[in-house]
Amino acid sequence: MRRRNMVQLSEKDASVDMTPMLDIIFILLIFFIVTTSFAKSQGFLINKSENNKASSAPSDNIMIHIDENNILYFNTKPVDIERLTARVENFVANHATENIIFLPHKETNYQRVVTVLDELQQFKRLKISIGLYKQQSK
Template sequence: MSRKRKFDEQQEGEVDMTPMLDIVFILLIFFIVTTSFVREEGLLVNKPKANKAQKSDSPIILVRISSTGLITFNGKSVDIERLAARIESFTAKSPTTSAVVIPSYETTHENVVKVIDEIKQFEDIIVSIGK
């Protein structure tokens, strides 16, 4: 009787993992096939062509953004709220069609987008991003 008991205990401990692995792989395939990938919209940036550089006599609006969020407009410090007014007064004195935004490496994307949005209020100004 003791021999039969050892044999029964040994068989009770074995579990076949193959069906469970099959189910896991089927679920994995199901989720991969049914997943829909969403393409995220980004910010459109106009990059100038290097080989077609044209020399223009019109002045350029130069906006720099420091790592702390300090904005300078043609070398003078300005708040984000007053940037549009500065651009408007600058274009009234000397018409221009281009603006260059030069962010610092540590600048947050939020600050860069805010500055570009302020410049984009003027439809005739083309915005470029520099280093």
């Protein structure tokens, strides 16, 4: 009879209360969420104009595009990437301009686009607009 009582007691004591373990898991989860640091991604800032209306005052815009053969053009003239900043500086010195229109072809290598944008990034006072270059039919 004693053995039977011991078997019944051990079956009753075999249950484990999971509530404290869940509390500890939630506390650890909150700790890791609070102590995690989030890294900001590096990129470039594009400022959009606040008014969407076209300006009535004529101004010279700088147009830079890359065609389907990865040739870089500055105002319809081919240019090397090394000479691009000098061309922009010369144009800004001789013309009243506020805008750079950059039109890469849809099949252009992304690294080429990023390289051109890195070169143009030094001109803080100019607004850079990015579009998609479509070759005009002749």
